[in-house]
Amino acid sequence: MDKHFYAITSGITAIATLGLAYFVFLKGRLNKINRHYSIWTLCVCLWSLFLTLSIYAKSEEFALWFCRILHIFAIMLPAVYVDFVLHFLRREERERKLISILYVLSGIFVLFSFTPMFLTVSYRPEFGFYVTKPGIFYPIHIVVFVSCILYIYIRLILSLVEFRDTERSKQLWYFFIATVVGYSGGLANYLINYNFKIFPLYPLGNATVLLYVVIIGVSIVRHQFMDIEVVIRRTAVFAGLFAFVYGTFTVVTILGQEFFKSTLGWNQWVATIPTVLIITFALRPLEIFLTNATEKFLFQKKYDYRELLKTFTNEVLTVLDLQKLPDQTVSGLIRIMKLESASLLLYDKDNKIYKMAATVGAKEKDISFKDDDTLVRYLKASQQAILKDKSVDKIEGDGVLKDSFKKLNAQLCLPVPLHDELIGILCLGMKKSGEDYTQEDVDILTTLARTEAIAISNAKLFDELSKTQAEAAQREKMAVIGTLAAGINHEICNPLGIVRGHCEMFLLNLRDGLYHGKSVEEMSKIASDIMNKVIKETDRATGITKKLSGFAKPSKRSELEEIYIEKEVDEVLGLIGHDMSVNNIEVQKDFPENFPVITADKKQIQEVLFNIIRNAAQAMDKKPGRIVLSGFSENGSAVIRIADNGSGIPADKIGQIFNPFYTTKAPGKGTGLGLFIVKQVVEKNKGSIAVESEAGVGTTFTLRFPNAAELAAAA
Amino acid sequence: MIKILTIDDEIEFTNLIDSYFSPRGYQVLSAYEGETGLAIVKKEKPEICLIDLKMPGKHGDEVMSEILKLEPKTKCIMITASEGEGKSRNHMMRLGAYTCFDKPITSLRTLEQSIKEALADGKR
Numbered sequence: 001m002d003k004h005f006y007a008i009t010s011g012i013t014a015i016a017t018l019g020l021a022y023f024v025f026l027k028g029r030l031n032k033i034n035r036h037y038s039i040w041t042l043c044v045c046l047w048s049l050f051l052t053l054s055i056y057a058k059s060e061e062f063a064l065w066f067c068r069i070l071h072i073f074a075i076m077l078p079a080v081y082v083d084f085v086l087h088f089l090r091r092e093e094r095e096r097k098l099i100s101i102l103y104v105l106s107g108i109f110v111l112f113s114f115t116p117m118f119l120t121v122s123y124r125p126e127f128g129f130y131v132t133k134p135g136i137f138y139p140i141h142i143v144v145f146v147s148c149i150l151y152i153y154i155r156l157i158l159s160l161v162e163f164r165d166t167e168r169s170k171q172l173w174y175f176f177i178a179t180v181v182g183y184s185g186g187l188a189n190y191l192i193n194y195n196f197k198i199f200p201l202y203p204l205g206n207a208t209v210l211l212y213v214v215i216i217g218v219s220i221v222r223h224q225f226m227d228i229e230v231v232i233r234r235t236a237v238f239a240g241l242f243a244f245v246y247g248t249f250t251v252v253t254i255l256g257q258e259f260f261k262s263t264l265g266w267n268q269w270v271a272t273i274p275t276v277l278i279i280t281f282a283l284r285p286l287e288i289f290l291t292n293a294t295e296k297f298l299f300q301k302k303y304d305y306r307e308l309l310k311t312f313t314n315e316v317l318t319v320l321d322l323q324k325l326p327d328q329t330v331s332g333l334i335r336i337m338k339l340e341s342a343s344l345l346l347y348d349k350d351n352k353i354y355k356m357a358a359t360v361g362a363k364e365k366d367i368s369f370k371d372d373d374t375l376v377r378y379l380k381a382s383q384q385a386i387l388k389d390k391s392v393d394k395i396e397g398d399g400v401l402k403d404s405f406k407k408l409n410a411q412l413c414l415p416v417p418l419h420d421e422l423i424g425i426l427c428l429g430m431k432k433s434g435e436d437y438t439q440e441d442v443d444i445l446t447t448l449a450r451t452e453a454i455a456i457s458n459a460k461l462f463d464e465l466s467k468t469q470a471e472a473a474q475r476e477k478m479a480v481i482g483t484l485a486a487g488i489n490h491e492i493c494n495p496l497g498i499v500r501g502h503c504e505m506f507l508l509n510l511r512d513g514l515y516h517g518k519s520v521e522e523m524s525k526i527a528s529d530i531m532n533k534v535i536k537e538t539d540r541a542t543g544i545t546k547k548l549s550g551f552a553k554p555s556k557r558s559e560l561e562e563i564y565i566e567k568e569v570d571e572v573l574g575l576i577g578h579d580m581s582v583n584n585i586e587v588q589k590d591f592p593e594n595f596p597v598i599t600a601d602k603k604q605i606q607e608v609l610f611n612i613i614r615n616a617a618q619a620m621d622k623k624p625g626r627i628v629l630s631g632f633s634e635n636g637s638a639v640i641r642i643a644d645n646g647s648g649i650p651a652d653k654i655g656q657i658f659n660p661f662y663t664t665k666a667p668g669k670g671t672g673l674g675l676f677i678v679k680q681v682v683e684k685n686k687g688s689i690a691v692e693s694e695a696g697v698g699t700t701f702t703l704r705f706p707n708a709a710e711l712a713a714a715a
Numbered sequence: 716m717i718k719i720l721t722i723d724d725e726i727e728f729t730n731l732i733d734s735y736f737s738p739r740g741y742q743v744l745s746a747y748e749g750e751t752g753l754a755i756v757k758k759e760k761p762e763i764c765l766i767d768l769k770m771p772g773k774h775g776d777e778v779m780s781e782i783l784k785l786e787p788k789t790k791c792i793m794i795t796a797s798e799g800e801g802k803s804r805n806h807m808m809r810l811g812a813y814t815c816f817d818k819p820i821t822s823l824r825t826l827e828q829s830i831k832e833a834l835a836d837g838k839r
Contacts, residue, residue: 493818493819494725496819497818497819497820497821498728498819500819500821501728501731501735501819501820501823504822504824505735508735508823508824509738512739533727537727582769582771584772
């Protein structure tokens with residue numbers, strides 16, 4: 001029985017390691033490390049295979065033959081192993097000599113392995129199979145083997161210290177544990193050569209080599225060992241089922257054969273019947289169990305990416321404000337993916353640098369990268385993500401790159417590309433769970449970064465559009481001021497004329513002797529009367545200039561504040577009220593005392609009111625008319641009505657009045673942007689505008705704004 | 716005594732004219748819009764009318780035309796805004812204005828001169 005167990009574990013190990021070697025090679029045949037790993041694993045595979053074969057060898061001749069071939073791989077193992085691990089630790093250049101010596105030594109051993117000086121075989125009844133009988137050189141091979149393993153353990157431990165707390169350290173840990181487990185069992189095989197048969201080293205020790213394959217498999221899935229991330233679910237289930245069928249068949253059949261043959265004296269092939277039955281009944285439940293187990297064990301901490309994409313798209317990518325988008329992206333990712341840090345750098349065309357647009361947790365908050373910096377160059381050339389622990393030291397200039405990652409406090413840097421152009425860099429830090437970024441993470445985040453690029457470009461276009469709109473609004477305003485000139489002239493020049501007149505009068509009176517014989521008191525009174533008038537009139541002129549310059553100044557970035565509409569209406573009437581009264585337009589104002597206060601940009605609201613009131617005045621066609629400005633509260637919203645009894649808008653034109661460049665005015669009199677801008681501005685301030693009109697009867701504009709309290713509640 | 720009627724919605728302007736011309740031997744009358752102005756013209760028959768062009772209610776040109784219909788001998792001096800100066804000036808002169816002044820009046824002395832000339836013209 002021991003013999004069979006020993007052979008079976010070796011057989012499964014051979015198949016599993018072959019699979020592993022092939023898989024790793026397939027996933028990265030161009031990578032030196034992967035190739036070395038495959039060679040080493042293949043050696044383990046062939047070693048195991050010939051171990052199985054030598055156990056079942058029927059004659060000494062065959063046993064010796066299998067044993068010698070087995071030992072070719074056993075001899076090569078230390079050198080191949082050291083070679084791989086030094087490549088894995090990227091120390092192969094420095095330890096080139098050691099590697100060469102080991103290969104030469106192995107070569108010599110291989111030559112000797114075909115002589116009795118190295119080994120012969122002898123049948124051991126207590127084991128039930130042919131066992132290697134060590135020659136005089138054999139111990140040297142074991143010493144080299146053990147020394148190499150110990151040397152590598154030391155190297156691995158040193159690297160573990162060096163790469164503490166990184167993804168790499170986790171890969172190293174897995175690898176370290178896997179090889180300790182694997183080799184401890186592997187080495188136990190040598191004990192039987194010296195007639196030791198200590199449980200559990202014999203026969204269980206050999207199974208630890210298989211355990212090694214399992215640990216490496218987990219390392220690949222969880223920590224991208226050998227840079228491989230696979231959807232392993234099916235493979236794991238398949239491997240489990242295969243092991244079950246193979247194991248059941250071998251164990252049950254062999255046991256059954258002995259039982260039926262020796263105890264019952266039946267035909268030994270009857271033994272296959274229970275095997276078939278077991279396999280038939282147990283296969284399906286086992287498949288379910290294995291599927292659940294792999295799912296639970298290997299994938300339990302996977303993120304629900306559909307949720308991530310959905311939340312991110314809904315919450316972040318719909319933001320059209322270029323100032324807010326980066327902040328929301330960063331905070332969104334931090335929250336959804338539970339990251340320690342995240343930063344977004346955006347390309348600044350004017351300065352030709354990638355500038356920090358938003359960050360949480362970066363060590364240098366105002367870091368920027370030039371076009372020719374390593375990070376930018378690599379991202380541009382590869383259009384692929386850089387994982388700090390995985391790819392950084394494979395890239396030229398890794399020192400600079402490592403430094404950049406450190407400053408950004410990043411684990412993963414993703415390009416944010418738009419039409420082959422790198423418009424930004426998304427840098428993500430460690431996950432709070434301490435888990436590593438998997439290939440699946442990187443794939444999803446790469447897609448996300450692309451979507452982010454579209455969002456940024458949308459926000460930029462929107463920003464440019466609003467800038468163009470702002471410019472158009474300014475032009476419109478200047479055009480309006482031109483038409484205002486008459487009114488302004490009246491409001492400024494009249495007070496100045498009066499000031500001048502009083503001063504001139506005083507001087508002329510003096511010259512004409514009109515003040516002759518006046519007492520000092522009388523003169524003081526005359527002078528102070530004049531002074532008071534001067535002060536009053538200059539104040540009047542100053543007031544109007546202030547209003548005008550306040551209106552003409554381009555609006556800066558929106559500043560929201562509480563606005564009392566009636567006050568703003570008065571402000572506007574101060575500018576154009578005289579013009580209207582001269583044109584015999586009567587203005588009525590009717591705002592209730594408890595009219596809702598709204599939150600908006602004061603300047604923009606003034607512009608809106610100004611535009612609509614002026615339009616109303618112009619609609620009178622120089623005829624006397626009336627404008628009624630009224631307000632009321634409706635469901636908490638502030639509703640403002642501006643009604644005129646002017647010429648009205650024909651029904652077929654009313655649909656167009658909010659369109660840009662639509663004007664009914666004579667060329668040069670209006671830009672056709674007034675109402676277009678009014679609508680944009682109203683909507684920007686969370687309001688709405690509606691118009692009702694009847695040709696020959698008049699027009700009513702209705703503005704509706706949520707009140708300040710409502711707006712605050714919504715936010 | 717020579718009567719000057721000022722028709723202007725700008726009270727300060729009528730006050731200024733009053734305080735300048737009264738001590739110089741004129742009787743200054745004031746109206747703040749056209750209708751009142753016309754009523755005063757009917758009653759007082761002033762020699763000189765200073766009329767602001769832009770006023771609520773009847774505009775200056777209309778008021779002048781009506782004054783000249785009532786009292787063709789009245790010398791009307793129009794006060795116009797500087798905007799569209801040439802055009803409105805010609806328009807006023809065609810309607811029968813004696814002369815036009817831009818607002819604001821730059822010199823009271825010049826206005827006084829003009830009034831004197833108008834009066835002398837009337838005597839001829």
